[in-house]
Amino acid sequence: MTISQFSVDAARERFSSLQKGFAFFDAPGGTQVPDEVGQAIANALREASGNLGAPYATGRAVEAILARAKDDAGRFLGCSADEISFGMNMTTLDFAISRAAGRDFVAGDEVLTTQLDHDGGVAPWVELAADKGMHVRVAQATDELTVDYDDLERQLNERTRVVAFALASNATGTVADAKRICALAREAGAISWIDAVHYAAHEPIDVQEIGCDVLICSPYKFCGPHLGVAYVRQELAETWRPYKARPSAATPVGRRFETGTLPYELLAGFSATIAYLDSLGGLRVLRDYEREIGRYLIENLPENVTLYGPQTMDGRVPTFLFNVDGVPAERAAHRLGERGLGVWYADNWYCVALGPRLPETSVRAGLIHYNTRAEVDLLVEELGALTP
């Protein structure tokens, strides 16, 4: 399938929530979900037993759900099914895996993060650093709110154990050059650790091509259930002692970071999500469509709007942070909501280090493949009509 064959209308028909005339620009917070994903979750609850290990047909159904979800996640991220761990969300997985990774870190060791990172990818290191006497550094952002690679390189040193960064910023949509950062981390002897929560909704991911050691994302940002998915490179995962109940499965390696019982029904929903995305041609096709409507929005933004971060579609995903001249973000967002347009307003967008570089509050409109040009037109019109 190519972009010209992608039918946004056909995709939208698969969502009950998109039939109500409300335009959702809130994908960065959590997307809408096609009905078939909900169906898959309900089917799993109806047809599969409560846990792995039940020695009869419905028990084996749980096993099949888990195996399929691992295969799907492996394909989605470009790794083996064995290297996948599921968890409650990105933040929980990040805390758990960073704890295992950091067991032998010592006082004076460093973790390098970036100013564009979401705190879900930073707080685990801040807390580990508090326990161990380590130091968390922050590579600065440029004036255009992209990663300052010179500063990042400057801050890498022989004490750096981990370079953790967001592949795309949930605030400004800025995309980091992951290959470059991972190569720098490798040269410095550090582990590369990617927060792909925002990016995974918009661009295909191949962890081998990126050359990262750890990558975590959250399916609820790409039309799936509330869940987290992690990749940890096998050779590394094998060397880390996980925190988990001793009798529970620790093989294949991805099982090491899964504590307790998994939400099998959500894993069934996850597989339905991947099938949904595949049926549309996959992220390669959806990315091209999203870039097109993203470009369309930028080109048509009214003059009373100040956009923060990259000013074109280069080096970004279609997540737009802005303010309307003289209109407080809260008022703008509420007004747009009343007019049938779902956008968010906030202060630092969980990007603690970026906060001081942003206005006190701002509005965020996120586009994803189910948004239409007509919705963008409406957003542009309503933004233009906002007055102080």
Ligand SMILES: Cc1ncc(COP(=O)(O)O)c(C=O)c1O
């Ligand atoms: C870039 C980024 N990282 C991490 C998170 C946290 O993800 P989760 O809710 O799965 O813990 C978010 C959530 O919005 C995010 O946008």
